[in-house]
Amino acid sequence: MRESHLKILQYITAIGIFFLVGLHLIISHLSSGEPTDWTSVAQRATSTGWLAAYILILIFGIYHGLHGVRGLILELSLPNRAVKVLNWSIVLIGIAVFGYAVYIPIQAF
Amino acid sequence: MEKLTFKVQRYDPDKDKKPYTQVFTIPFKHGMTVLDGLIYIKENVDNTLSFRSSCRMGICGSCGMLINNLPMLACHTPIEELKKDTITVRSLPNFPIVRDLVADLSLLFEKHKSVKPYIIAPDMAEAEKPTAEFLQSQLQLEEFVQFAYCVKCGLCMAACPTVATDKHFLGPQPLAQACRYSADRRDGGAKERFQQADTPHGIWLCHLAGACSEACPKGVDPALAIQLLKRAIISDDLRLRKKPVPPSVAQPQAEKKPKVAVPEFTIKRPGAKS
Numbered sequence: 001m002r003e004s005h006l007k008i009l010q011y012i013t014a015i016g017i018f019f020l021v022g023l024h025l026i027i028s029h030l031s032s033g034e035p036t037d038w039t040s041v042a043q044r045a046t047s048t049g050w051l052a053a054y055i056l057i058l059i060f061g062i063y064h065g066l067h068g069v070r071g072l073i074l075e076l077s078l079p080n081r082a083v084k085v086l087n088w089s090i091v092l093i094g095i096a097v098f099g100y101a102v103y104i105p106i107q108a109f
Numbered sequence: 110m111e112k113l114t115f116k117v118q119r120y121d122p123d124k125d126k127k128p129y130t131q132v133f134t135i136p137f138k139h140g141m142t143v144l145d146g147l148i149y150i151k152e153n154v155d156n157t158l159s160f161r162s163s164c165r166m167g168i169c170g171s172c173g174m175l176i177n178n179l180p181m182l183a184c185h186t187p188i189e190e191l192k193k194d195t196i197t198v199r200s201l202p203n204f205p206i207v208r209d210l211v212a213d214l215s216l217l218f219e220k221h222k223s224v225k226p227y228i229i230a231p232d233m234a235e236a237e238k239p240t241a242e243f244l245q246s247q248l249q250l251e252e253f254v255q256f257a258y259c260v261k262c263g264l265c266m267a268a269c270p271t272v273a274t275d276k277h278f279l280g281p282q283p284l285a286q287a288c289r290y291s292a293d294r295r296d297g298g299a300k301e302r303f304q305q306a307d308t309p310h311g312i313w314l315c316h317l318a319g320a321c322s323e324a325c326p327k328g329v330d331p332a333l334a335i336q337l338l339k340r341a342i343i344s345d346d347l348r349l350r351k352k353p354v355p356p357s358v359a360q361p362q363a364e365k366k367p368k369v370a371v372p373e374f375t376i377k378r379p380g381a382k383s
Contacts, residue, residue: 002307002346003307003308003309003311003313004303004307004313004342004343004346005346007313007343008343008346008347071313071314074275074309074310074314075271075274075275075278075314076274076275077274077275077276077277078277083309
């Protein structure tokens, strides 16, 4: 995959995080009611819309964060082989984190 | 200010393990540049001092040095503007040292060559056997002319924080030149340059610190060029980039306007027929 494609995804996920986290903050923390109350949490956990939103935030956050970390590590003058190792490590870490983190909302659903 | 103290970096790779500083005291003259001071030292105090210079007017880009911790052209830096009577001169950072103040710029030139800094003609037949000059309007020229002022002095590369940490990073000078040639209407090689810039050590590592633009003695603004190149690459990926219009060919000069008659000599030579 070309670097510019990765960068375009970085921009898209940034916009996605902005809107989804904004939505989460407005609905869960600024609206009336008690968002951390057990019934509210249970209600959100069974909602398909919330499940989709949480999974999207997770995907966007993991991609955006790990791509940023990759950018930082790339500045260490890595040779081409090390860049390949880095790319695969980042992909595997991303999949592992996603698999672990997505388990909780899916199980609650 | 009657006397100046020059703290000059000295380094001979055959003798010294690491660079050290030598102090010279020289007389000050009104209008003197840092290069004038170095030339004075070489001619009158220590003729073993090595530095690179040529045009003495900020055109050749040879005398790039770190002057009072800022990358500058020595010939383009009047001592009075520094407002100090102690001047520290070192070789450009981010480049290996050849000797004393002479930096090895070969890496810059290699990276510069890698972005194909020349017009890649879209029509090879016309390029090899041109029928006339290519037309270029003033507006088309203004799209890139600022970036064409680069003198390849290497100051932007010395100032760049990313070049300092990643020696594989292309750097501001080559990326600005990739933008300059890709923006030229006579060029058809933008895609090749985009591929060269769009690598893990390419354009996306630029943090837009802007140090390159501050250091540039010719006002090239490489940071702006890099941003424009980023936009061009992204637009090209998303197929939003306008297909460059091939340059139109001007009418041959002779057909366009009649030849102007050569004026007569204003001074009559003795013996010439009137």
